[in-house]
Amino acid sequence: MKEDRALGSATPVLRGGPRHVAIIMDGNGRWATQRGRPRLFGHHAGAKRVREIVEACPDFGVEYLTIFAFSTENWKRTQVEVAGLMNLFRRYITKxxxxxxxxxARVRFIGDRVRLDNKLIKLMNELEEATAHNTRVNLTIALNYGGRDEVARATKRLAQDVASGRLDPDDVDEETLPKYLDTYVLPDPDLVIRTSGEARISNFLLWQSAYxxxxxxxxxxxxxxREEFGSLCAAYGGRDRRFGAVRT
Structure with missing residues (x-):
């Protein structure tokens, strides 16, 4: 692991760290409850934290950041919380x-947009268009996203291509399906971080996070x-990643 200084920056740039970090941003509700505040207060605080992490990415060599904002399972929460979250997303994008x-930052959204309201979809499209030519960091926001749902939708599109004759079934292998996933333009994540003490992946990037x-x-x-984020990126640089092989 090496540290270099970026041109015009006093902050060391971490080398050998993860290129793509994915984060399950958990604990907003508990953070608010600990302070005697409603859960939405925690979600607003969590949204403010996103900018700090996005702006820290270049200093730690992170080119791609993917954050889990709202899962396909989150619709099971109370109507008040879901409505508040949707309003928060609209306000966040606008602001x-x-x-x-x-x-x-170049911003992309992944997930099924069908269930989202038209105003939110319009804002998502406008944000993607407004940042389409940016290259400093790639921010992907998973909104109404679930790994199983993504694979199911990808498999359906693949099956349609097979049925129409655009794809030969004999050509389908493990390199084929990723081309149909929401993340087809992104590299697989190198490091996945989950906050809040829970030790599960919650249906997030199931295919992409295999290694x-x-x-x-x-x-x-x-x-x-920023400091804890940087420490985790630095710790990643010290890991021995063999991808199933044996080091000789």
């Missing part, structure tokens, strides 16, 4: 579009900051 663009390194940490998402 952050300019700063994300000026920072040089990712995992970090389950106790910190609640609104308390997760």
């Amino acid at each position: 952050e579009t300019r700063s994300l663009s000026e920072f040089g 990712a390194e995992y970090e389950f940490i106790d910190t609640l998402w609104p308390d997760f900051g």
